[in-house]
Amino acid sequence: xRFIKEYLIVLMILVIIFLIDFMTNKSLGKSxxxxxxxxxxxxxxxxxxxxxxxxxxxxxxxxxxxxxxxRLALFVxxxxxxxxxxxxxxxxxxxxxxxxxxxxxxxxxxKFMLEHIEEKNQLKWKNLF
Numbered sequence: 001x002r003f004i005k006e007y008l009i010v011l012m013i014l015v016i017i018f019l020i021d022f023m024t025n026k027s028l029g030k031s032x033x034x035x036x037x038x039x040x041x042x043x044x045x046x047x048x049x050x051x052x053x054x055x056x057x058x059x060x061x062x063x064x065x066x067x068x069x070x071r072l073a074l075f076v077x078x079x080x081x082x083x084x085x086x087x088x089x090x091x092x093x094x095x096x097x098x099x100x101x102x103x104x105x106x107x108x109x110x111k112f113m114l115e116h117i118e119e120k121n122q123l124k125w126k127n128l129f
Contacts (some may be wrong), residue, residue: 077118
């Protein structure tokens with residue numbers, strides 16, 4: 001009887017861990033998805049020579065990111081969030097200088113970091129060991 005209680009406690013702890021992981025991955029997935037979609041839209045507008053629209057849309061993304069980053073900091077490594085924020089600052093400066101080559105490179109770096117944090121925070125064997 002005693003072992004059954006212990007197994008139930010272990011099972012409940014595992015269920016709680018998987019539920020928390022599911023909720024954090026869902027939240028992270030939503031944040032990275034809207035950011036990735038938004039930055040791809042900005043990139044498309046820059047390629048179409050709509051610099052002003054791209055710049056305005058980027059500033060909206062930046063504001064939304066600043067709102068989400070405090071929530072994401074609860075379960076994502078801070079240095080990765082800082083890298084994303086740094087990429088955002090670089091993109092902003094590229095808009096100010098009009099350097100489209102650097103802009104595309106920094107957008108590419110930002111998309112890579114978004115994919116990286118999403119993949120890194122998934123509950124997988126390779127992430128556990």
